[in-house]
Structures are given as C-alpha cells and as structure tokens.
Amino acid sequence: MMDAALHIERDADVRRAHASDASGLVLVPDGVARPTSHAEVAALLAECTSSRTAVTAAGGQTSTTAASITDRGVLLSLRAMDRVLDVDVERGVARAEPGVIVADLKRACAAEGLLLPLDPTSEEECTIGGAVACNASGARSLRYGATRPHVRALTVALADGSMVELRRPQLEKNTVGYALAHDPVDWFVGSEGTLGVVVQAELGLLPLPEQVIGLALPFASELAALRFIVAARESAVLHPRCIEYFDHLALDIVRSVEGARQWAADASTFVYVEEEPPRGMAPALDEWLSLAERYNGLVDDARVYEGESALREARRTRHAVPAHMNERGDARRAFGGRKVSTDWAVPHRRLAEAIARARTLAREAGIEQAVIYGHAGNGHPHQNFIAHDSEELGRIERVVEATLREVLAMGGTVAAEHGIGKLKRKWLPLQMTPLQLRGMEAVKRELDPAGILAPGNVL
Numbered sequence: 001m002m003d004a005a006l007h008i009e010r011d012a013d014v015r016r017a018h019a020s021d022a023s024g025l026v027l028v029p030d031g032v033a034r035p036t037s038h039a040e041v042a043a044l045l046a047e048c049t050s051s052r053t054a055v056t057a058a059g060g061q062t063s064t065t066a067a068s069i070t071d072r073g074v075l076l077s078l079r080a081m082d083r084v085l086d087v088d089v090e091r092g093v094a095r096a097e098p099g100v101i102v103a104d105l106k107r108a109c110a111a112e113g114l115l116l117p118l119d120p121t122s123e124e125e126c127t128i129g130g131a132v133a134c135n136a137s138g139a140r141s142l143r144y145g146a147t148r149p150h151v152r153a154l155t156v157a158l159a160d161g162s163m164v165e166l167r168r169p170q171l172e173k174n175t176v177g178y179a180l181a182h183d184p185v186d187w188f189v190g191s192e193g194t195l196g197v198v199v200q201a202e203l204g205l206l207p208l209p210e211q212v213i214g215l216a217l218p219f220a221s222e223l224a225a226l227r228f229i230v231a232a233r234e235s236a237v238l239h240p241r242c243i244e245y246f247d248h249l250a251l252d253i254v255r256s257v258e259g260a261r262q263w264a265a266d267a268s269t270f271v272y273v274e275e276e277p278p279r280g281m282a283p284a285l286d287e288w289l290s291l292a293e294r295y296n297g298l299v300d301d302a303r304v305y306e307g308e309s310a311l312r313e314a315r316r317t318r319h320a321v322p323a324h325m326n327e328r329g330d331a332r333r334a335f336g337g338r339k340v341s342t343d344w345a346v347p348h349r350r351l352a353e354a355i356a357r358a359r360t361l362a363r364e365a366g367i368e369q370a371v372i373y374g375h376a377g378n379g380h381p382h383q384n385f386i387a388h389d390s391e392e393l394g395r396i397e398r399v400v401e402a403t404l405r406e407v408l409a410m411g412g413t414v415a416a417e418h419g420i421g422k423l424k425r426k427w428l429p430l431q432m433t434p435l436q437l438r439g440m441e442a443v444k445r446e447l448d449p450a451g452i453l454a455p456g457n458v459l
C-alpha cells in the first residue's frame, strides 16, 4: 500500500525489513520512504514538518547504537540514491549520493589511483551518508583521521524541506563571528540524522600509497605490548597508518579462525601495524622489529603481510573478532542477553591504565572478562562483553558505566567511534556539561524546530 503524496510505504514486510540495525534492537517504523532524488527528499521533509511526522534517515543500517531505526513515524532509507557522481582526478575529490556503499566509492577512487581515506570496518555494508552522519573512523584513522576532515562539501535537506549547499571555507585567517558558525559543514558531520539529511557529499582524496606492509607482532605480556604501542606511536622513524591491539581472548579467536592454533605459542597478545612510509622511502621493517624486541616482542613469530591481497586477508582476520562476538551475542538473545560493545577512548598514553581499571571493575563485579581489541594507537580499544541473560546484562551495563566514569576522569570519551544514537544517550551527560548540552539543543531547535528529525538520537 502506498501513500502517493508522501511516497510512504505502509506494507508490514517493508516496515519490518527496515526495523533492525546492528544494535540488536527492533523498532518497526510506521512507514518507509525510499526517495531517488533530492526533490523527493525535500518534499517529504516539508510535508513531515507541516504534519509533525517524525523522520529518521537511514543508510546501510549498520549502526550499533540504534541510531538508524525508529518506531516513530517514517524511516527514510537513502539506499536508492546510490550514484557515484564523479571522481575528479584533477581536483582530488569524489562526489557521491548518500546511498553509495563506502567500499564501492573507495574502489571507484582506487581505479583512478586515488585513496578515499574513510575506513570503517563495516565499509562493505555502510553508506557515505551514514559515514558522514556518524563521522565514521577505523584502524587507518590513526594516519588519516576520521571522516570529518575529508568532507569538503555537503548538500543537505533541512527539516523544512529547504536545500542548502555547504562548502568548507578555504580561509587561513578569519575573525568574523563565533567560531562555531564558521563552518556549517561541521554541524552535520556526526549529527546522526538529527539536524538534516545529507543528499550529496564531496570528499577529498589522497594519492594511493606507494607501498604498505602489515606486521603482526606477538608479545608475551599485555603490559609490554601496550608500552610498545605508545613507543611506536611516538617514534620518529616509524610511519604507522594503524596500530591495533588484540588481547589474549582476541588472539584465541584469531588463531581458531585461521586454523593456526600453534602460531606464536608463547604469546598472550599481539599488535597489528601497517607501515606506510613517505613516497620514495622503503618501509621501516627492521626498525619495527627492533622496537618490538626492546619490549620483549616475540619477533621470531612476527608475520609480515605484503601486497594488497595479503593486507585484505589481515583485515578480514581482524574483522573475525567482532563477527565471532556478534554470533556469541546473538545466541543469547532468547535469554535476554546480547553482546555489549564499548567504544570509549583515552589519551593514548593512558591506555594501559584504562584497560587495567576496566579489567578490575569487571573482576570485582564477577562478570566474564571482555574481549579487548582495536585501535590502541588512538587510545581506543573495544571491550566486547557477552551477557548470557538479562540479569547479567544489567550487571555488565553497570560495569560499563563505572568504566566510563574512570575513562572520563582520564580525559577520555564515552564514544570515540560509533556515536551516541539511542543506546548511549544516557551517558551523554556524563561527558558533556549542561552548557554544552544547551548549546547542542539550541542548534537542534534552530534547524529542526518541530523536532521531527531522528527523535531519540543523541539528545
């Protein structure tokens, strides 16, 4: 059944097909709109503002925080707006509609010898609109930064149906007005669908790297591995584009996925790095090995990954850790359990201290230790807990909150990568002051006075 004026589908199967993301929650929308043009998005938003109907934008629906699902009003799926508009080699930019899958745009750019530096692990499923709206990041963000610095321009449909084209200023100096008003592109990057709907993005590109090697470096102790990571990040002779940590439980998963039970038998953890030297320079392989040795790394068991397919394989192996934990979490749903994943971060020098405190808090609460892995070079690990039932879920959430309070006391953040969405909203006031929250609410009120956009996300 179709509502012609709004192009809203009310069919139960269509609504159910858009009711879940990677959060594990199910929220069935009242209707689904699947526009194919800017004009359709604008008309829908104007209509929804005048009828006070809620609208939640969605791309690949890979959100881990329930940001892309709703049981209030219309789910606006941008997946059908999936054209790569151009890859401009001269200007080093790509323009795309919001529904383009991130990895597809990366491949289109690579075919022209250019790198799109966006790097979420979910790149084969998530969209450009979703990556912009969540300011997505990943392993290689250590070198390239998150999505934000690569967004050059956006076309955004506002809640009232008007369309704005925003381009980052090229100014080196500017004293006009408040800094928060200088670059409206930044209002929308990371706004999780609450301020407007991105209908087109222009992204900056870099030259493809000349040479990259991957290195898996095993260590006998967690503390030695974490100290090595700080030294590697601060080294003047190494050129890491990612520094990823895998604790003993993550190492077990990697070994079982690879069928390589015997790899690095004396290791309890490993660190995966990618070395991307400046153009014309050879990778600093010997320097990596000698630094690892200085921290008692088991360098005889080190693995080297050379060439695009070997690096892809290493990435696939890393992805096996969250995938395995997702499966374990899904198996507990019938009992009210699930996977609980954190994405807190601390200044990188405090990571060892933060992990030690997180482990102590879990031990004191009598819950199974989380698998800890991820973007240690940025001080940003993931803790993946498995709640076996609803009672344990409550205990884990209390441990996570206690951990977040300690993380904040170390100068950290409650959410470095996956945004706030609906699930982490309760933790926003732990980090943001009332003044900051009022500032955000004022922007929201100005851009979306009727409060129709992505209700329940962030604020």
Ligand SMILES: Cc1cc2nc3c(=O)[nH]c(=O)nc-3n(C[C@H](O)[C@H](O)[C@H](O)COP(=O)(O)OP(=O)(O)OC[C@H]3O[C@@H](n4cnc5c(N)ncnc54)[C@H](O)[C@@H]3O)c2cc1C
Pocket: 021, 022, 056, 057, 058, 059, 060, 061, 062, 063, 064, 067, 068, 078, 098, 119, 120, 121, 122, 125, 126, 127, 128, 129, 130, 131, 132, 133, 134, 135, 136, 137, 138, 139, 191, 192, 193, 194, 196, 197, 198, 199, 322, 417, 418, 454, 457
């Ligand atoms: C296995 C797995 C691995 C992941 N790894 C990473 C990772 O490494 N790094 C990372 O950052 N995240 C990661 N994520 C989380 C998620 O993939 C990212 O946040 C991603 O950017 C979301 O993109 P999406 O297209 O799926 O957006 P959705 O999930 O559909 O939406 C996410 C948010 O963006 C908003 N939105 C979507 N499209 C638009 C639009 N056009 N305009 C305005 N708002 C919009 C939605 O309203 C919602 O608030 C992972 C998720 C999974 C399941």
